Amino acid sequence: MLTYFLIGLVAILIVFGVLIYNRLVSRSQMANNGWSDIDVQLKRRADLIPQLVNTVKAYAAHERELFEDVxxxxxxxxxxxDDLASRSAAESALSRPVARLMAVAEDYPDMKASGNFLELQKELSETEGKIEMARRFYNGAVRELNTSVQSFPANLLAGAFGFRERAYFEVDMASRALPEVDLGGAS
Structure with a gap:
């Protein structure tokens, strides 16, 4: 009788362990998916920036230092x-000169009326919104993963199976206060 009880207990522990492991895998995959979304949007922004620089450069050739900084x-x-800390710092640093670049457009009414510039500005603005949404999704997935990794009894298995806490993708406060660019009612 004791043998059946021990076999049943071991079976329950194995099933419980499998359920915990699968939950950790699921949450880890959600975090991976979130990071992938952020990465795609950051690459999209990086691809838009040279086009924006070239458009502004045609109107504001004397802003050479700003172009070099961007x-x-x-x-x-x-x-x-994919190093989260250095990527976060580099993206925050990039946001500042891009914001200055957009502000330069205020001094050039012809550029503000340019269809090419307006389209680039719109795409960059939409991409920034997508980055923010992807960042929120990623940080939510990381919060769920970190909670699971830290919570009992999952924490007993998490370390053994290589699940670790992940860092949030943060943007420093200076880059959150990007200047508003009024393009004269363009929509």
Whole structure:
């Protein structure tokens, strides 16, 4: 009788362990998916920036230092790869000169009326919104994963199976306060 009880107990523990493991895998995959979404949108933004620089450059040739700053920060952001801390810092650093670049447009009414510039500005704005949505999704998935990794009894299995807490993707406060660019009622 004791043998059946022990076999039943071991079976219950195995099933319980499998359920915990599967939940950890699911939450880890959600975090991976979230990071992939962020990465896609950051690459899209990086692809739009050279077009924006070239458009502004045609109107504001004397802003050479700003163009070089944007180009350098874009290269650093692309080189940061998947290291969350360095990627987050590089993307925050890139946001500042891009915001200044958009503000330069205020000084050039002809550029503000340019269809090419308006389309690039619209695409960049939409991409920034998508980055924010992807960041929220990723951070939510990371919160769920981190909670599971830290909670009992999952924490007993998480370390053994290689599940670790992940860092949130944060943007520093300076880059959140991007200047508003009024394009004269363009929609």
């Amino acid at each position: 180009t350098e920060k874009r290269a650093r952001a692309l080189a940061a790869g």
